[in-house]
Amino acid sequence: MAASDPLLAVRDIHxxxxxxxxxxxxxxxxxxxxxxxxxGRNGMGKTTLIRSVAGLTPPRRGEVAFKGRSLAGAxxxxxxxxxxxxxxxxxxxxxxxxxxxxxxxxxxxxxxxxRDQGAARAEWDLATVTAEFPQLAERMxxxxxxxxxxxxxxxxxxxxxxxxxxxxxxxxxxEGLSPKLVQQVEEIMRNVRARGHSILLVEQNLALxxxxxxxxxxxxxxxxxxxxxxxxxxxxxxxxxxxxxxxATHAS
Ligand SMILES: Nc1ncnc2c1ncn2[C@@H]1O[C@H](COP(=O)(O)OP(=O)(O)O)[C@@H](O)[C@H]1O
Ligand SMILES: [Mg+2]
Numbered sequence: 001m002a003a004s005d006p007l008l009a010v011r012d013i014h015x016x017x018x019x020x021x022x023x024x025x026x027x028x029x030x031x032x033x034x035x036x037x038x039x040g041r042n043g044m045g046k047t048t049l050i051r052s053v054a055g056l057t058p059p060r061r062g063e064v065a066f067k068g069r070s071l072a073g074a075x076x077x078x079x080x081x082x083x084x085x086x087x088x089x090x091x092x093x094x095x096x097x098x099x100x101x102x103x104x105x106x107x108x109x110x111x112x113x114x115r116d117q118g119a120a121r122a123e124w125d126l127a128t129v130t131a132e133f134p135q136l137a138e139r140m141x142x143x144x145x146x147x148x149x150x151x152x153x154x155x156x157x158x159x160x161x162x163x164x165x166x167x168x169x170x171x172x173x174x175e176g177l178s179p180k181l182v183q184q185v186e187e188i189m190r191n192v193r194a195r196g197h198s199i200l201l202v203e204q205n206l207a208l209x210x211x212x213x214x215x216x217x218x219x220x221x222x223x224x225x226x227x228x229x230x231x232x233x234x235x236x237x238x239x240x241x242x243x244x245x246x247x248a249t250h251a252s
Contacts, residue, residue: 008028023059035212050086083165103126103129153177189212213230216230
């Protein structure tokens, strides 16, 4: 992989559920150390795009390449081992397991596989992750079900980091969180990027994406209707109004 090559390259992918054609030729690149956000209303194909990259619903046409290598035919665990972690929509933590057990799951199987492959990055372990998430440190022995929504989101992000991924896929991490917790998620994303990880962020929260993303794509009915910087998007009142429900007067 040349230095200028993107970490993740999605090229003209078409993804289906059975006969239902959901993604219609989506392309994007995520370069190392950057945050790329996908914005769009409910049902537009954001989760399907994440699933296409993670190997959960592989595209039927087009290509997903990670570090210059095609992921075609790779099952989800192989994609995870290659260095892509998923923070799924709705957190999906194990509610009957303790915080510590939740954090230990990926290290046992996944991180070992990554180490065997000679993965360079091994900075996240129980000690560094709990230093980054002090609230979790205090609740190591609580069950997942005892955590607040915000704490569950922190746990889902912490669990993804434990695999020491190069790229983190985050599916609506701010969903259902108070403004204060959204700010905390934003802070965590900044720290994670500062440590050299890349993030593909799917959101409906325009303010969050505008504040943190290096590049933004707006998706509508499985196609991008805007690609550019947050600054460029702020100068597109019609896009903001039509696809993100922001009144044009607010955008000017
Ligand atoms: N498992 C599935 N089977 C069939 N259709 C699905 C499935 N998941 C999502 N869809 C459809 O695909 C479209 C995009 O959904 P999704 O990617 O979840 O959107 P978003 O994450 O932007 O809300 C929607 O029309 C949705 O109904
Ligand atoms: Mg979704």
